[in-house]
Amino acid sequence: MSSIPGAVAVLPERTSVLEDAHAQLAVAVADLGYDSGTHAMLKQSRRELTVSIPLRRDDGSTEVLTGYRVQHNISRGPAKGGLRYSPHVTLDEVRALAMWMTWKCALLDVPYGGAKGGVTVDPRTYSTLELERITRRYTSEILPIIGPHQDIPAPDVGTDEQTMAWMMDTYSVSQGHTVPGVVTGKPLSLGGSLGRASATSRGVVHIARAALLSVGIDMPGSTAAVQGFGKVGRDAAHFLADDGSQVIAVSDQFGAIHNPSGIDIRALGHHVDRTGSVVGFDGADEFDSDGLLELEVDVLVPAAIEGVIHSGNAERLRARVVVEGANGPTSRDADTILRSNGVLVAPDILANAGGVIVSYFEWAQANQSYRWEARDVEARLEERMLAAWRSVSDHAHTHDITLRAAATRLAVARVTEAHRLRGLYP
């Protein structure tokens, strides 16, 4: 992973995602009529581990990084959630992301609780060998609480299948035998699932298609803008274009590009492979990063980081539908503004759940030592995404609430039911 010389990262206003996550839960708890004890159980993380990661740098110096692993809830199964490498990671951010994982797994009915991990590191400024040492030391530090039946990490911002291979190896060495089910999002040759790498993006596009149809727009002939050109945004842009949508703007942390006649996403992919950024692509003009969010498009896919749609820009959004590829891209205040302006928001815990669904398939394949065909993975993914879309949109219509409120309510009810059935020990 390398940085672009001279390029400046564009950082949005940071909002408190944990406050937003807590507020969403409070609304669901009030609507469902749960008592304060139940609310407290749903709010509090089950386990939180903060670890020091002493790192020997390639130049011989030592530095100490901080890592987190938060297991928000394990009432429905082992904890599940990604690992993020970013200089901005905080414990509160990891707590919020872990809580959203709990709701996502419950909403999609995969047999997991929710977790998330993070290391405060900018992976672009470390060598591959340093990243390997960071990953192995972090894995060793959180070893007591992870495992194929305890907590199963996966890639997220700043990590990839190589990171998962190192984690799997470190865990396996500690056990004395290979344990492929301890992580998902592994390379195919180590037991990864066909279709995992693009699963989140495929899911995003299934939901985009359904959401557009619900407002009377067909995907072919529609227009789209995608923020972020990483693991989620890049394939989402591809699949949107493959389905006949004209992707007119794309951005990454270094800037945005725009072409009102549509961007050739495949050619852009080649450019990014060569240069490391969408900036400088000759099939589009340079554009204002913030302006991308405000373009008049049928579908806007934020697929970068949280908090990018906030009270300061929500009024200016002109997309008909927002499909949240990222986790927490829309703040609570922005949600209210978008609803009153008639912008339909397909929430993160629904829209980007494709990754965890195929992670579940990968874990099931690892546990069975059996590989499914790509077409089976893709068909089952689509089936589950569309079933979840139907239940969320029906619930939202019946109760005249947002898709986010409906999705959270359905998920919280499922988790609470698991708590109720299991009872309290002792």
Ligand code: NAD
């Ligand atoms: P990634 O690190 O692969 O890519 C992130 C992309 O966002 C990069 O292109 C980066 O340049 C860009 N970016 C960062 N800051 C930006 C900014 N301020 N403006 C515009 N672009 C910016 O990460 P990813 O795995 O694609 O994850 C993106 C989002 O999707 C995160 O919120 C993540 O939690 C969520 N998500 C990921 C998965 C998955 O399977 N990878 C699953 C569900 C949700």
